[in-house]
Amino acid sequence: xxxxxxxISKPGKDVLTCGIEDLIYYSKYPLLKIKSTGTGTITYDHDxxxxxxxxxTHSLGYIPIFTFLTQWYDIDGDAKSTTYRHAxxxxxxxxxxxxxxxxxxxxxxxLRYEVGSYTGSGITSISLDYIYVIYYDPDADL
Amino acid sequence: xxxxxxxKVSKDGHDVTATPTEATRKNFVSIGSTDAHKIIYxxxxxxxxxxxxxxxxxxxxxxxxxxxxxxxxxxxMENSPYGVRATTTQITNLTNPSYLILxxxx
Numbered sequence: 001x002x003x004x005x006x007x008i009s010k011p012g013k014d015v016l017t018c019g020i021e022d023l024i025y026y027s028k029y030p031l032l033k034i035k036s037t038g039t040g041t042i043t044y045d046h047d048x049x050x051x052x053x054x055x056x057t058h059s060l061g062y063i064p065i066f067t068f069l070t071q072w073y074d075i076d077g078d079a080k081s082t083t084y085r086h087a088x089x090x091x092x093x094x095x096x097x098x099x100x101x102x103x104x105x106x107x108x109x110x111l112r113y114e115v116g117s118y119t120g121s122g123i124t125s126i127s128l129d130y131i132y133v134i135y136y137d138p139d140a141d142l
Numbered sequence: 143x144x145x146x147x148x149x150k151v152s153k154d155g156h157d158v159t160a161t162p163t164e165a166t167r168k169n170f171v172s173i174g175s176t177d178a179h180k181i182i183y184x185x186x187x188x189x190x191x192x193x194x195x196x197x198x199x200x201x202x203x204x205x206x207x208x209x210x211x212x213x214x215x216x217x218x219m220e221n222s223p224y225g226v227r228a229t230t231t232q233i234t235n236l237t238n239p240s241y242l243i244l245x246x247x248x
Binding site for chain 1: 151153164165167168170171172173176177178179199201221222223225226227228229234247
């Protein structure tokens with residue numbers, strides 16, 4: 001193994017001998033490097049077909065990894081929740097007749113958000129806030 | 143903006159003196175001028191909620207476990223209508239006990 005690089009240990013830990021869990025930084029392991037963070041709102045028609053919106057563009061030329069948190073439509077309570085969950089998720093009730101789904105996805109140029117919900121309640125417009133982080137690190141090159 | 147400040151560490155096989163571009167930042171282990179997550183909290187929680195009072199919704203990872211002293215498993219917490227979620231002040235619907243990691247967004 002190459003014997004070069006940088007290690008920084010936690011207070012009280014010997015940087016030369018401690019395990020990786022006691023290192024604050026170890027240059028052998030890449031950090032997730034943040035390209036951009038942001039927030040947005042998607043407004044869509046409940047009880048309608050899938051909705052797909054642009055969240056952010058990027059010019060990386062490869063598919064980046066990302067983190068996505070979103071408000072969601074609570075199909076059990078038939079109301080919007082203002083709390084945030086990690087997406088993607090797919091909730092269903094009544095054998096799949098009542099559903100809500102949230103599915104962000106990335107391409108070589110964009111981060112997009114596909115969302116939909118159906119309860120049959122007749123509610124029309126729903127607005128959900130979301131939070132995203134796009135990383136410089138591609139999913140296949142860590 | 144010229145990046146003539148900070149520390150850089152490149153991955154094996156990549157020139158650390160090269161100026162990072164949008165397409166080549168992935169070739170670095172770390173770049174002083176590029177943001178990375180900072181861990182706000184990492185530890186066990188012996189309750190079904192954790193109050194952070196950050197004023198914003200943090201990135202979080204939550205794991206179900208069976209002990210805060212001698213855990214035998216970490217299981218990613220259920221992502222369902224009844225599972226873990228975040229607000230600007232709390233992480234709620236945690237299993238008890240759990241292991242929680244909160245990250246500053248950047």
